[in-house]
Amino acid sequence: MLMYMSNIPQKTPSTPLHSVSVAGIVVRDDGRVLTIKRADNGTWEPPGGVLELTEAPEDGVRREVYEETGIKVQVDRLTGVYKHTSRGIVALVFRCHAEGGREQLTDESAAVEWLTPDEVTSRMAEVYAVRVTDALLDGAPRVRAHDGRKLAQDA
Numbered sequence: 510m511l512m513y514m515s516n517i518p519q520k521t522p523s524t525p526l527h528s529v530s531v532a533g534i535v536v537r538d539d540g541r542v543l544t545i546k547r548a549d550n551g552t553w554e555p556p557g558g559v560l561e562l563t564e565a566p567e568d569g570v571r572r573e574v575y576e577e578t579g580i581k582v583q584v585d586r587l588t589g590v591y592k593h594t595s596r597g598i599v600a601l602v603f604r605c606h607a608e609g610g611r612e613q614l615t616d617e618s619a620a621v622e623w624l625t626p627d628e629v630t631s632r633m634a635e636v637y638a639v640r641v642t643d644a645l646l647d648g649a650p651r652v653r654a655h656d657g658r659k660l661a662q663d664a
Contacts, residue, residue, distance in 0.1 A: 532557025
């Protein structure tokens with residue numbers, strides 16, 4: 510876990526702990542998006558996971574996507590930052606394109622499929638589907654917060 514350290518003396522520590530995760534929205538030329546069905550809870554999500562302390566975010570995306578799907582990717586750009594407010598997880602989401610490999614199941618993925626944007630919306634929880642829809646848009650990265658189930662209202 511990463512922790513923000515302040516040099517201001519405090520009687521009671523008030524600094525929250527956060528962890529940083531990364532996810533890759535891998536888009537094919539036909540518009541389909543690489544997704545996994547998690548082995549631990551059966552939910553559909555973009556591939557991703559916890560960023561290691563010494564790892565650059567782009568390296569973490571490449572590693573996580575490959576470990577969970579067997580697909581090697583090139584990272585194109587940051588498309589969103591998402592904070593899970595009740596668990597203190599900050600997710601950095603990147604749009605990617607496939608460079609090689611082939612789909613394979615792992616201990617973490619019970620299924621690996623290329624879904625259409627409509628299939629993503631129908632299969633994924635809102636907090637994961639929005640990461641895909643945001644990545645398919647042009648423009649600046651989106652910044653959003655959620656409680657694990659629902660997005661916070663946009664400011």
